[in-house]
Amino acid sequence: MSLLVVGLSHRSAPVSILERASLPADTQAKLLQDSLAAEPAAEATVLATCNRIELYADVDKFHAGVAELSTLLAQHSGVGLDELTPYLYVHYEDRAVHHLFSVACGLDSMVVGEGQVLGQIKDALALGQELHTAGRLLNDLFQQALRVGKRAHSETGIDRAGQSLVTFGLEQLAQDTAVETWARGKRALVIGAGSMSSLAAATLARAGVAEIVVANRTLARAERLAEILAEPGGTGVTARAAEMVAVGDELRRADVVVSCTGATGLVLTGDAVAAAAEGRDEPLYLLDLAMPRDIDAAVHRIPGARLVDIESLADASADAPMAADVDQVRSIVSDEVAAFGAAQRAAHITPTVVALRTMAADVVASEVARLEGRLPGLDDKQRAEITQTVRRVVDKLLHAPTVRVKQLASEPGGAGYADALRTLFDLDPETVASVSRADLNDADVKNRGRV
Template sequence: MSLLVLGLSHRTAPVGLLERASLTGDAPQRLLHAAAAAVPVGEAALVATCNRIELYADVDKFHAGVADLSVLLAEHSGVDLEELTTHLYVHYEDRAVHHLFSVACGLDSMVVGEGQILGQLRDALSLAQDQHTAGRGLNELFQQALRVGKRAHSETDIDKAGQSLVTFGLERIAEVSGPVAGLRALVVGAGSMSSLAAATLARAGVTELVIANRTPERAERLAATLGARTVAFGDVPAAMAEADLVISCTGAAGIVLGAEEIAAAAAKRSARTPLALLDLALPRDVSAEAHRIDGVHLVDLETLAEAAQSTAAGALDVDAARRIVGAEVDAFGAAQRAAAITPTVVALRAMASEVVGSELERLDGRLPELDGRARAEIAQTVRRVVDKLLHSPTVRVKQLAGEPGGASYAEALRELFDLDPAAVQAVAGAPARVPLQAAVGGDSA
C-alpha cells in the first residue's frame, strides 16, 4: 500500500478558505467516487471536519496521484486550483501514516488533545465503506489509527492538555459573559457537534436549554435526553432575543443567523451582559457582521483558531503522545512490509511443492518396482530436505522485510526463483484493479 494524503487544515489555510472549500450536501460522496475512480488511485477515504479536508488514497503513482486529487478537490470544493494549491499539504507513505495517527491522537487539532476527532475518523471510515471506496488497505489503516488514538488518550493525560472545540469555545465566551452556569442557552442544530454542545451546556448548569432544528423530530429527541425544550426553526430569532448564549452548528450552506436578526435580538435584551454567540459551523452559520454589532460577543472558528495559537497544551503529555505515534508508525510499517512479502513466500513454497511432486512422479515411472513403504519414505525425505532448505531463508526474509526498504526482498525472491507474478497475486487474494464505476455500477462524477 502506497498511502498518499492531500489536504488543507487550520494549520495551512485561513478559516475563510476552509469555509469556502467545505463540502456540503452530497459533495463528499461525489468527491470520494471521483477520487477512487482516478487512474492512479485504488482506494480513497475523506476526512472532512470544521478544521480540515483531507483525502487519503492508495496510489500507484505519487505525482499523478497528487495532480489528480488536487484537481478533484478543487472541482468539488469550488475553490480555484491555483489558490487551493498554495494551502495544500501532501504526505506520502510513512509520513502519511504518521500524519493520520497524529490526527487520531488530537495532536493536529486546533485544540490539541481533543477527543472528538476519533468519532470524525470513524465517520470517515464508515462513509468510505458505505460508498465502497475503501478496501482492505484503508480499512486496516483507519482501524489502527483509531486504536492509536484510544491508546494515546488512555496512556497519557493529553485529554487534560486539550478539550473539545465546544469547551474551548465556551471558555472564550466566559471571558466576556462569565460562567455558563445560570445562563439561558439556545442551541441551533441537532447534529453531532450541536448535540455535544447541548450536552455540555446541560452539564454546566444552564438555567434554560432550548433546541431548534430544521427537522423538528431530531430536536425533540435531543431535547428529551437533556430535559430541554424545543422551538420551531422559524422562531429562532425570537428565541435568540430571550437567550444569553446561542450556539449554532447546522451544516447549512448559507448564513443561518443574519446580522439584522442578531441586531434586533440584541436590542430587545435588557441584560447588561452582551448576547454571546458561538458559531462552530463550517461554512459559518452566523454572519461575521455580528462582530461589529453593539451588545454582541461573537466567537467563531476564526476567533478560536487565533486563540488556539496562544494556548499551550501540556508539553509532557504531548511529547508522550508523540512517542506513541512514532512507535505505532514504526510497528505499522514493519507489519505492512512483512505482510507484503508473505504471498511471495507462500508462492515460493507452493512452487517447491509442485517441483517435489513432479520429481516423485518421475521416480515412480523410473522405479515401478518400489513398494509403497519405500515410496513413502523417499517422498518424506525429499520434502523434509526441501523444507529445511527453505526454512531459514524464508524466516529471515520475513524479518528483513519488516525493516525499512524491506520491499526489495520480495522482489529479489521473485527474480531469484523466477516466480510467476500471477501466482503471487493469486496468493495475495488481490484481484486486478478495475475502474470503480465497473466495480459498483455507479458514475464517478
C-alpha cells in the same frame, strides 16, 4: 505502500478558504468515486471536519497522484485550483502515516488533545468501506490510527493539554469565569442536532443551564435530542424542540446560542442577532462551530452580543499552553509509525513467500507422483514416509531464507526483496497477484465488521 495525502486545514489555510472548501456528505462520496476513477489512485477516503479536508489515497505515481488529487479537491470544493493550491499540503508514505496518527492523537487539532477527531476518523473509514473505495492499505491505516489515538488518550494526559472544541469555545465565551458558574441558570438555544450540537447541548446541561431549546431542520431529530437531554438517566435538564422557522423567536429568549449545522448559507444574520441583543442587561453569547459559518461575522461588531467562532477559536488556541504530555504522545506516534511501516513492508512480501511455498508444494507433489510411476510397488506407508521426507527437506531449505527475507523486507528500503525473490525462483507474477487479491478480499470482509 504508496500512501499519499493531499489536504488543507486551519494550519495551512485561512477560515475564509476553509469555509468555501467545505464538503457536504454527498460531495464527499462523489469525490471518492472520482478519485478511484482517476488513474493514479487504487484506494481513497476523505477526512472532512470543520477545520480540515484531507484526501487519502494509495497511488502508483507520486507526481501524477498529487496533481490528480489536488485537481479533484478543487473541483469538488468549488474553490479554483490556482486559488486552492497555495494552501494545500502533501504528505507521502511514512510522513502521511505520521500525519494521520498525529491527527488521531489530537496533536494537529485546533485545540491540542481534543478527542472528537477520533469519531471523525471512524466516520471517514466507514464511508470508504461503504463505498468500497478503502482497500487493505487504508483499512489498516485508519484502524491503526484509531488504536493509536485511543492509546494516546489512555496512556498520557494529553486530554489536559486542551479540551474539546465545544468546551474550549464555551470557555472563551465565559472568559475568566468557570463555565459551570457562567452557564448556571441560563437559557440555551442549540441550532442543529448533529454530533457537535449534541455534545454542546450535553455540555451546557452538565454546566447547569436552566433550559435548552434544540432547533433543527428535521424536527424529529431535534425532538429526539431534547428527549435524551431531558431523560432522568441523562442530564435531566428542561429541554424541548423547535422548528427552524421559530429560531428568531427563540433567539430573543435565549441567553446563550450554539450553532453547528450543515447549512451552506447563514443561519443567523447580523440583523437578527442585533434585534435579539438590543436592551439586554447581559450580552447575548453566541458560539458558532460550523464550517462554513452559521452566524454572520458582523455580529462581532454588534453591541450587546459576544460571538466566538472558528476563526476566533483558532486565534485563541494558538496561544494555549502545551502540556508536557504532548512530548510523550509524539514519542508514541513515532514508535507507532515505525511499527506500521515495518508491518506494511513485511505484509508486502507475504504474497511472494506464499507463492514460493505453493510452488515448492507443487514440485513435491510432482516429484512424488513421478516416483510412484517408477516404483509402482510402494505400499501406502512407504509412500507416505517418502512424501513426508521430501516435504521436510523442502521446508528446511526454505525456512531460513523466507524468515530472513521477511525480516529484511520489514526494514526501510526492504521493498526490493520481494522482487528479488520472484526473480530468483522465477515465480509466476499472476500467482503472486492472486494471493494478494485473496488477502485483500479477506481483509475487506474482516475490516467491514470492525468499524
